[in-house]
Amino acid sequence: MDKKNREKPRGLRAIRFLAALWCAKLTVPLLKITRHNGTNFPGEIAMKICPEFLRYLDKPARVLAVTGTNGKTTVTNLLCDTLTAAGHRVLSNRAGSNMYPGVATALLTGVNIFNRCSCDTAVLEIDERSSRLIFPHLTPEIMAITNLFRDSIMRNAHPQFIADFLTRYIPRGTKLVLNADDLISSAVAPENERVYFGIERMSTDVTECVNRLNDMRICPKCAGRLEYEYLRYHHIGRVRCADCGFESPAYDYAGADASLETMTVTVRDRGGEGRYGLISDSIFNIYNLVTAVAMLREYGMDHAEIQKYISQVKLVGTRHTDEEVNGVHVINQMAKGLNALACSRAFDYIASQPGEKEILLLMNCLSDERHWSENVCWLYDADFEFLADPSIHVIVTGPRGKDYFLRLKLAGVKDEQMDYVRDEFEAADKLYLRPGSSVFLLYGADDSLDLAFRVREKVLKLAKEAKR
């Protein structure tokens, strides 16, 4: 491969590649004309015609990648928007999938019919398990791994499996930007050049885990007991082994003095420091911001430049939207069903918010329910216990509503704090919608998105019509 991550096809392969490129490019306007979203389709067509399409495709001179369990979309968006605002011509798969066809589709939109790329930088979100198919054909210059947590039981098994998977497939030449506060992801691909980011002690830190999930309870070197110097949630924090002295890596990029009052955090490194506005008040998003700043510093931008452009970035609307109607905040919050960690973080965040809260749990995996029956084991890895609070009213609904109801009972949620209604739209009628309260609609990544936004319309209507 050359410096641009491209291998030149020869002979019949060249003909096949060009046929794939032209066919795939032709589908782009056709999809627009027929009003199909199809963000994977051009890449799928290209791969069918030429299985090594990505290998031969011209790419931007600089390729940044982001992977990890949580936060990769947010970090990708931050990088993409900041670099674009700074005047770079950026390609990204942000509108499509983070698997091979989505990456191929994104990259082919950046080349002309002669396979010449007009962009200088690609920012690619990479699904962890798709690394096996993507990286043989593409070597990112710099790649962030945001974190590794438990995800879908069926697809990802457990985080150590994903860490081993990434170690096997990440190209040796890729420089890694790793989370020092996560001992699982920070140990990926130990032979690769690397820098670490993290967040220094915060006032909300603890030293004992209160979460059901903690996948780093023993020392990775000697299986001894790990002691947390500070712990944020699950296994995220700074540790030391009581038996052998093994400890978390030192920070090259340190988030410091994070303040939810001023909504700012300092990112400090050997070359200087900058004070950055937080994109939201969740610790998760502070990590996302620090990750993005570390990536941009590695890319070559200075703090002043990053500060200037990153401040203009907003979170994507499908992940978190907030609208106030008649004194009621209606908030759509992605919680990724089948993912105990993402739900636990969402529950913790909601419980920490002031005032009365109501939650409509819409995370049933509807695609699984159509063909099988959802594997509900993950419910018992998730911290539903955060919802056992008198200020919270929970409504469970959907095909697995009875499973959620039982789980909430076991979590200590009282009968008077919750309702079960099978139909998702009728469930909205159970909301109290009191002025000053917040209503959270929690939904999964893809299959309940449309449903969540339709239910949201009903909730907004009910809030508008509510008598005061």
Add this chain to the structure above:
Amino acid sequence: MKIELLYPEVCNLYGDLMNVEYLARSADAEVVRTGLKETPRFASEPVDLVYMGSTTERGQELARDALAPYLEALKKRADGGGVTLFTGNALEILGHHITDDDGTDIPMLGWFPLRAERHWLGRYNAMYLGKLEDMTVVAFKSQFGHSYPVGGELPAPLFETTRGAGLNPDLPGEGVRVGNLMATYLIGPLLVLNPPFAKYVLRLCGVRDPKLIFEREAVEAYEARVRDFTDPKRNFVY
């Protein structure tokens, strides 16, 4: 009642630990958590139930090493009718060995003549419907491979399979049972999902007329799942 939870620092995947919490809260039982570097209680004192849950592949080797010195005590316990439950890939620790994707054989405790296959890119995800005596059992499997006999007599299965795979897709029996030692590939909150089986385990542990916490809600969810799993229109392997 006393429940011993073996190696919770590594054997804690897929919500399996809720099995112990559920029984403990239902029967007001004491739970003893035994770490990898500790001596199991069952080796020296009466314990009503010993439990080990699903773990990582590294966790399997750590648990194997930790349990190896006490294997004879565990066998003696099974012979004496002591109740023991292993779920998920904890079952494989009791087998002869695991054959990894690259052909490497990883020795296990060798109690049962079973060889597990591990395929990193071939994870088996499925629903499971089976029987134990007159009870219907509904649960899930999510594993990197199945187990196969390696000579010698296989112990009796724990469950008779109605739909889904047994120890492997060609075997109708699921899990193994020796006395009151029960080991199954089924993962997660198996006892929460199956109130009849949870009460069965409590009865084996000596609880007379057991009552489960939130039993009505658990039975409603169980009955809904039995309806789903017996619906022939539903696929079974994800």
